[in-house]
Amino acid sequence: xxxxxxxxxxxxxxxxxxxxxxxxxxxxxxxxxxxxxxxxxxxxxxxxxxxxxxxxxxxxxxxxxxxxxxxxxxxxxxxxxxxxxxxxxxxxxxxxxxxxxxxxxxxxxxxxxxxxxxxxxxxxxxxxxxxxxxxxxxxxxxxxxxxxxxxxxxxxxxxxxxxxxxxxxxxx
Amino acid sequence: xxxxxxxxxxxxxxxxxxxxxxxxxxxxxxxxxxxxxxxxxxxxxxxxxxxxxxxxxxxxxxxxxxxxxxxxxxxxxxxxxxxxxxxxxxxxxxxxxxxxxxxxxxxxxxxxxxxxxxxxxxxxxxxxxxxxxxxxxxxxxxxxxxxxxxxxxxxxxxxxxxxxxxxxxxxxxxxxxxxxxxxxxxxxxxxxxxxxxxxxxxxxxxxxxxxxxxxxxxxxxxxxxxxxxxxxxxxxxxxxxxxxxxxxxxxxxxxxxxxxxxxxxxxxxxxxxxxxxxxxxxxxxxxxxxxxxxxxxxxxxxxxxxxxxxxxxxxxxxxxxxx
Numbered sequence: 145x146x147x148x149x150x151x152x153x154x155x156x157x158x159x160x161x162x163x164x165x166x167x168x169x170x171x172x173x174x175x176x177x178x179x180x181x182x183x184x185x186x187x188x189x190x191x192x193x194x195x196x197x198x199x200x201x202x203x204x205x206x207x208x209x210x211x212x213x214x215x216x217x218x219x220x221x222x223x224x225x226x227x228x229x230x231x232x233x234x235x236x237x238x239x240x241x242x243x244x245x246x247x248x249x250x251x252x253x254x255x256x257x258x259x260x261x262x263x264x265x266x267x268x269x270x271x272x273x274x275x276x277x278x279x280x281x282x283x284x285x286x287x288x289x290x291x292x293x294x295x296x297x298x299x300x301x302x303x304x305x306x307x308x309x310x311x312x313x314x315x316x
Numbered sequence: 317x318x319x320x321x322x323x324x325x326x327x328x329x330x331x332x333x334x335x336x337x338x339x340x341x342x343x344x345x346x347x348x349x350x351x352x353x354x355x356x357x358x359x360x361x362x363x364x365x366x367x368x369x370x371x372x373x374x375x376x377x378x379x380x381x382x383x384x385x386x387x388x389x390x391x392x393x394x395x396x397x398x399x400x401x402x403x404x405x406x407x408x409x410x411x412x413x414x415x416x417x418x419x420x421x422x423x424x425x426x427x428x429x430x431x432x433x434x435x436x437x438x439x440x441x442x443x444x445x446x447x448x449x450x451x452x453x454x455x456x457x458x459x460x461x462x463x464x465x466x467x468x469x470x471x472x473x474x475x476x477x478x479x480x481x482x483x484x485x486x487x488x489x490x491x492x493x494x495x496x497x498x499x500x501x502x503x504x505x506x507x508x509x510x511x512x513x514x515x516x517x518x519x520x521x522x523x524x525x526x527x528x529x530x531x532x533x534x535x536x537x538x539x540x541x542x543x544x545x546x547x548x549x550x551x552x553x554x555x556x557x558x559x560x561x562x563x564x565x566x567x568x569x570x571x572x573x574x575x576x577x578x579x580x581x582x583x584x585x586x587x588x589x590x591x592x593x594x595x596x597x598x599x600x601x602x603x604x605x606x607x608x609x610x611x612x613x614x615x616x617x618x619x620x621x622x623x624x625x626x627x628x629x630x631x632x633x634x635x636x637x638x639x
Contacts, residue, residue, distance in 0.1 A: 281469035
């Protein structure tokens with residue numbers, strides 16, 4: 145099954161390519177992506193019961209907006225709890241912190257402590273923003289740049305892939 | 317001063333069954349014979365027993381019972397691990413100190429060791445019980461230059477193999493619980509906490525934090541841990557010289573690390589699997605949900621390999637396992 149992040153990547157790639165339609169199927173999931181033509185967006189093709197509400201992420205905000213006609217259409221069959229989804233739009237960020245390894249993302253130093261950072265926090269190059277753990281190796285990830293956290297792309301306890309974006313930062 | 321003393325200890329420990337003449341020591345260290353004599357007196361003060369025989373020279377006949385940088389380095393046969401060694405009687409955590417020293421450019425192989433930790437750390441800041449002088453609590457600073465950050469987690473399994481071989485050498489058969497806890501009869505004997513500072517493609521440093529239960533009696537452990545943990549002494553009935561155990565483990569850590577860096581993970585994988593705890597048994601595993609799976613081995617990169625009831629295999633890098 146595709147991860148939210150992988151779908152995001154796909155949308156980005158398709159958006160930049162000349163492909164207008166993309167379909168991916170496995171045993172229990174189906175993803176169908178179709179690019180708008182500049183006219184009214186095409187209707188989702190999957191069963192209505194599993195159509196994902198399309199949400200657009202704005203800078204430092206989670207408010208939903210009507211979809212722009214030029215945006216790619218996306219339909220994904222996913223478990224109900226995976227509602228959080230974003231179509232890649234030019235959000236106001238200029239740096240992404242990516243995971244240096246496969247592992248579990250921890251937002252805080254320990255379960256009963258506050259997260260290292262929240263959206264809107266200012267960070268410096270050496271600020272620790274999270275921990276990624278794999279095989280009991282704990283990797284404290286630093287921001288690497290000075291700026292503001294505008295988006296946190298993963299949740300505490302989530303499995304992350306090598307190279308997966310974790311945070312978006314607007315450089316100061 | 318300090319480095320001359322370390323060299324002196326090394327020279328004497330390499331000839332522990334013969335005498336080394338003052339003249340030969342003075343030549344090899346490039347210091348005067350009276351300076352050698354002064355060093356000998358200093359060593360006696362920190363607990364070494366030194367025999368001096370006219371016309372023959374010096375011989376070490378006993379090492380201090382208290383741990384010190386000298387006693388830990390006396391008899392240490394490693395090439396780089398522990399050559400720079402800092403001993404504390406008491407410290408908050410050797411990991412905290414490791415971070416500080418690594419940021420101040422402490423060299424590869426630096427060891428921070430303490431008799432007692434007031435804030436011994438486990439995984440996710442869980443407390444690690446580090447009772448005064450009954451175990452070995454130390455951190456090794458590693459600076460691998462050729463290792464990619466994404467492969468660094470294999471080091472936790474490398475360290476576990478070194479620990480298993482140390483315990484076997486000391487007469488105790490132990491197993492590794494994936495990825496790196498060492499168990500005896502189902503009780504935890506050592507814990508490893510590995511922390512890394514890295515950028516996308518380069519490791520700044522790795523702290524290998526190791527806690528080994530050596531001379532504890534059952535009543536030394538807090539009540540809530542007594543049915544979970546054990547010590548070398550509880551298992552074998554024998555007390556062990558901590559400095560000696562440190563030498564054994566340091567030597568094997570260095571050996572396994574060098575093998576891993578030179579030859580990759582494959583030779584380590586074979587050794588790891590020989591000592592795997594509950595291999596081919598059904599376990600309860602928790603990632604987001606709990607499920608049952610059969611533990612069938614580790615993957616080429618050290619990931620836990622499990623199999624479901626239909627024989628479908630999955631590799632896990634991160635999971636809670638209920639053993």
